[in-house]
Amino acid sequence: MKSTSLRWGRVVVGGFLAELLVFAIVFPVLYVFGQRAFLASILVASAVMPFIFAIWVARHAESRLVLHGALVGVVAALIYTGVAWGQPQPLLYKIAHGLKVVGGAAGGVVASRRKLAVRPVMEF
Structure with a gap:
């Protein structure tokens, strides 16, 4: 039986x-x-880092791996929002926050496909 609870500790x-x-x-x-490389690196790092950590989180989850991954990106975006509270955020930063969620969800997809590939096939 699969556990349906979220691994909040690992997500955070x-x-x-x-x-x-x-x-x-x-x-x-x-x-x-x-500056130009900095702006580009914000977008790349904002997608790649949640992707990597979402795979790590989802490896330890039993179910809802894509949700776990997306939540990693949401937590990352909320942390930055909390740190920069009250400061204006340019459009680039808002796009980066969206990429964090997308990158995290993509990491969850990769983790779920890996779990499917590892499962043994039962023969009848």
């Missing part, structure tokens, strides 16, 4: 780590390569 940790690594990637890019 995954979202936090994803957002932390977005910061760890984009600010060195700003200082080394400049």
Whole structure:
């Protein structure tokens, strides 16, 4: 029997780590390569980091893997929103938040396909 409960602890940790690594990637890019590369790296890192951590979270979940992944992206976006509370957010940042959710959901899809590929086939 599958457990249908969400792994909230892992979702929160995954979202936090994803957002932390977005910061760890984009600010060195700003200082080394400049503003244009910084803006591009925001979009790339915002999709890739939740994708990676969503796979990690979903590997430990029994069901609803895509939901787990999307929630990793939501947590990452909410963390940034909380940090930048009251500051105006340009359109690029709003797009990046959407990419966090999409990247997380995509990670959940990858994890669910991996679980399907690993399951043994039962013969009758």
